[in-house]
Amino acid sequence: MMNANEKQIEQLVRAYLPQGAELVTTQRSYPLPAICAADLDGDKMQEISAVYRLDHELHLLALKYLGYGWGAADDVALPYSRVSVLTAAPVLSLDRSNLIVGWQEEPDSDLSRLSVYEWTEEGLKDTAGKDVYFSFMEVMTTPERDGQPSLADLALWIRDSEEAYRVDIIRWRRGQRISAVDKYPLYYPKVVRYYEQLVRKQPDHPLYWYYLAEAQHWTGMTEAALVSADRAYRLGGAAVAGEKLQQLDRDIRLQLEAYRQTRRIERFPVSYKTIHGTKWGYIDGLGATAIPVQYDYASDFQENGLGRVQMRGHSGVINAAGQYVVQPIYDSIGEFSEGRSVVIDSQGFKLMDESGRIVTKKAYSYIASMQNGRAMFTHVPQAGVEASTYGYLDAQGNEVIPAQFQDAGDFYRNKAVVKIRDNEYALIGLNGNRIATYPYAFVGGLGDGLLPFQQTVNGKYGYIDEQGRVVLQPAYTGALPFQEGRAVVNTGENYTARYGVIDKQGRFVVQPGYNDIRQPGEGRLALGKAIDPNRTFIGSIYAMADLNGRMLTDFRYYDVEDYHQGLASVYDRNQTFFIDRSGHAAQGYPRLNGSGTVSLQDDLIQANVDRRLSYLNRAGQVIWRTNTVIPLREPYRVREEKYKPNKDYLVYYPQVEGMGDQHAQQKVNARLKQLAQVKPVPAHTQLDASFNGDFDVAFFRKNLLVLEINGYNFPFGAAHGMPTKVYSHINLTDGAIYDLKDLFKPGSPYVEVLSGIVGRQIKEDPQYSYVFPDTYKGIKPDQPFYVTEHALHLYFQPYDIAPYVAGFPTFTIPFSEIMDMIAVNGSFWRSFH
Numbered sequence: 001m002m003n004a005n006e007k008q009i010e011q012l013v014r015a016y017l018p019q020g021a022e023l024v025t026t027q028r029s030y031p032l033p034a035i036c037a038a039d040l041d042g043d044k045m046q047e048i049s050a051v052y053r054l055d056h057e058l059h060l061l062a063l064k065y066l067g068y069g070w071g072a073a074d075d076v077a078l079p080y081s082r083v084s085v086l087t088a089a090p091v092l093s094l095d096r097s098n099l100i101v102g103w104q105e106e107p108d109s110d111l112s113r114l115s116v117y118e119w120t121e122e123g124l125k126d127t128a129g130k131d132v133y134f135s136f137m138e139v140m141t142t143p144e145r146d147g148q149p150s151l152a153d154l155a156l157w158i159r160d161s162e163e164a165y166r167v168d169i170i171r172w173r174r175g176q177r178i179s180a181v182d183k184y185p186l187y188y189p190k191v192v193r194y195y196e197q198l199v200r201k202q203p204d205h206p207l208y209w210y211y212l213a214e215a216q217h218w219t220g221m222t223e224a225a226l227v228s229a230d231r232a233y234r235l236g237g238a239a240v241a242g243e244k245l246q247q248l249d250r251d252i253r254l255q256l257e258a259y260r261q262t263r264r265i266e267r268f269p270v271s272y273k274t275i276h277g278t279k280w281g282y283i284d285g286l287g288a289t290a291i292p293v294q295y296d297y298a299s300d301f302q303e304n305g306l307g308r309v310q311m312r313g314h315s316g317v318i319n320a321a322g323q324y325v326v327q328p329i330y331d332s333i334g335e336f337s338e339g340r341s342v343v344i345d346s347q348g349f350k351l352m353d354e355s356g357r358i359v360t361k362k363a364y365s366y367i368a369s370m371q372n373g374r375a376m377f378t379h380v381p382q383a384g385v386e387a388s389t390y391g392y393l394d395a396q397g398n399e400v401i402p403a404q405f406q407d408a409g410d411f412y413r414n415k416a417v418v419k420i421r422d423n424e425y426a427l428i429g430l431n432g433n434r435i436a437t438y439p440y441a442f443v444g445g446l447g448d449g450l451l452p453f454q455q456t457v458n459g460k461y462g463y464i465d466e467q468g469r470v471v472l473q474p475a476y477t478g479a480l481p482f483q484e485g486r487a488v489v490n491t492g493e494n495y496t497a498r499y500g501v502i503d504k505q506g507r508f509v510v511q512p513g514y515n516d517i518r519q520p521g522e523g524r525l526a527l528g529k530a531i532d533p534n535r536t537f538i539g540s541i542y543a544m545a546d547l548n549g550r551m552l553t554d555f556r557y558y559d560v561e562d563y564h565q566g567l568a569s570v571y572d573r574n575q576t577f578f579i580d581r582s583g584h585a586a587q588g589y590p591r592l593n594g595s596g597t598v599s600l601q602d603d604l605i606q607a608n609v610d611r612r613l614s615y616l617n618r619a620g621q622v623i624w625r626t627n628t629v630i631p632l633r634e635p636y637r638v639r640e641e642k643y644k645p646n647k648d649y650l651v652y653y654p655q656v657e658g659m660g661d662q663h664a665q666q667k668v669n670a671r672l673k674q675l676a677q678v679k680p681v682p683a684h685t686q687l688d689a690s691f692n693g694d695f696d697v698a699f700f701r702k703n704l705l706v707l708e709i710n711g712y713n714f715p716f717g718a719a720h721g722m723p724t725k726v727y728s729h730i731n732l733t734d735g736a737i738y739d740l741k742d743l744f745k746p747g748s749p750y751v752e753v754l755s756g757i758v759g760r761q762i763k764e765d766p767q768y769s770y771v772f773p774d775t776y777k778g779i780k781p782d783q784p785f786y787v788t789e790h791a792l793h794l795y796f797q798p799y800d801i802a803p804y805v806a807g808f809p810t811f812t813i814p815f816s817e818i819m820d821m822i823a824v825n826g827s828f829w830r831s832f833h
Helices: 004-015 179-201 208-217 222-234 237-241 243-263 662-675 750-764
Strands: 035-038 047-054 057-063 069-076 082-089 099-103 112-120 123-126 136-140 153-162 165-173 176-179 268-274 277-281 289-295 309-310 314-318 323-332 340-345 349-353 377-379 391-392 403-407 416-421 425-427 434-438 450-454 460-463 468-477 487-490 499-502 508-514 516-521 524-530 541-546 568-571 576-577 596-601 604-609 610-614 620-623 629-631 637-646 649-657 689-701 704-715 722-731 784-789 791-794 810-815
Touching: 004 035, 004 047, 004 057, 047 082, 047 179, 057 099, 057 123, 069 123, 082 136, 099 136, 099 576, 136 179, 153 208, 165 179, 165 208, 208 222, 208 237, 208 243, 222 237, 222 243, 268 289, 268 610, 268 689, 277 689, 289 309, 309 323, 323 340, 340 403, 377 403, 377 704, 403 416, 434 784, 450 468, 487 516, 499 516, 508 516, 516 541, 568 596, 576 596, 604 620, 649 662, 649 704, 662 704, 689 784, 750 791, 750 810
Parallel strands: 649 689
Antiparallel strands: 035 047, 047 057, 057 069, 082 099, 099 112, 112 123, 136 153, 153 165, 165 176, 268 277, 277 289, 309 314, 314 323, 340 349, 377 391, 391 403, 416 425, 425 434, 450 460, 460 468, 487 499, 499 508, 516 524, 524 541, 568 576, 596 604, 604 610, 610 620, 629 637, 637 649, 689 704, 704 722, 784 791, 791 810
């Protein structure tokens, strides 16, 4: 249906048609008059083009406004029967549009000849040539990487046979028509989806598999393209695609080889605070935006050239161009390991390959990551009568070792330790064949040839070899697998820590007595003594030593990461930095104020310090850091401030700027500091708990700013901490901070009504099945809440009505359900309406 403006344009065109002429329609699923309004000559005013038929002949008419009225600027007779497309886009120049027309020469053909018209002093000039045809066309107007507009490209679908189409993307540069190969990765995911649907309907059609392979090849789905090309071959594709299929297969294999040789992609995740909360994107090695900020979260790119992202609570996978290889449909997507990722959806755990194809035949209760060609899975009986059993999948998702074990570990060097039954463990091979049997109460994971074990339940630990022979008699209250010929053991009784390090003969190379010992690799140990000997649960401070126990440093580090290429990340009381194998700060690398981690990412240093992400070069120059100012609308903005009085107390809190009333702004900011728990904390005292605070802009519209202020208090030694969350609703014009009651008319029964709505949601909506029975008694007059554009959201603190893992149970109530109570003339409502 046309709008009023389109109807006026159609009336104008009809006024300029010769007598007896008929305005034609485009040949689409919904025919429309063949009329297009666009600036074709660059004068910032629209010209109007139309196609009409007169005496069985098509005419292209161009109208231009001449200052005193409209006049015909060109009228060309053309030898075509129909018009399929009439549109406009900047194909040749950014300062004006070009008229794009699809002409049908034969009435019964779906092929159209492409014309791209340029406005000249002599009239409309076709620059496309005579040899460009298409069955279907799309205009692509993707901006450049820096956000600037670009010339349009044309995606042409040309029918091959039946429902098979060849797709090309063309553009004009310096007057020449060329293929826009750089846009193939952006457009071809759509082609992949088209052919995926076709092969699902007709799985034995070789031409569809050929074109699917071609589309996957151009999208960068190399391994999937190889599979599709092979399928086309096996279905007789050589007969229908011939040399093209052979050439495609060669191209795919070359791409795969090049891809494997350059696995590391220069894409680094970055976060940016916006008015829609914290969003994520990616930069390249120079700090320039490579994939725009848009995701709710973004993980590091892996060596397979894929990155995992989250959107609207679901996870997907993208390639280096930012295109979805896997749409965000999963609850979770794990890291890829050996070409496979474990994904979770509503059905359970599944195994996915790098093209996004699910290889498992069904969902499982649990699947571990692929290790040594095997992924451990768990089968939990539906009835709950039997105990869970464990088995193994191969990379194709086959149950190569059926679920039969009471417990199972990952494969390592083609072997895995499994529990057969109580007091019986076994060492198995990749096909489930039993290599050795261990008649013990417990056997631990594989290490350097020796396995920790217990002869009896709750007994001491010793070590056996892979054949089951006891090498070191049980003598330890705890024992970890051997690494680099050394194992960390505990001799402390009654759950106390007295850790030491032994060699394979059982000799102590580090005498027991430490609160913690880590093995960061590359021949080094991190020996931890208790920060407070009377409260060992507070944690440890570490010194570095070699594998013989020789001390390299004093006790100075509060955390030590694993070594990689001679470097390990550490932090002391004040700074985060790299140490080398000497245990001291590595020369030539920066030291960053704050606590966290640093890691080498190609030529950059990724720093996660004081819960903020940044990237630096080797000289310590910042390439990129998270923004600290969130623009709202002029003159308003939110500035992030940092408060860290103690190494275990860190708060990022918001401060509003740009309010006209400075006194009101000061009151607002003082309240925000209070809500964020900015308070006096002793600097050099060891606290009993750590606290981290942060914030986001939850909603901003008109004059209302809604800030979400979060906190997490973690008592040292506890199983978990306690999160807090509060929303502040601020009117930026006068500094008013609204409560829930301010949304409603005075005297309205909002508590009763909202309590009833929440109660019905708990009762009727399955998503709230986790709520404790009989705990919900209604909402409070000052119930925690926040608003968005169309709804009120009420929430409860952890443990109020649900278990801890449920987080903050939240109930959404559309304003349309409670409009009769809302004070629509009140300050709160009018602040965002």
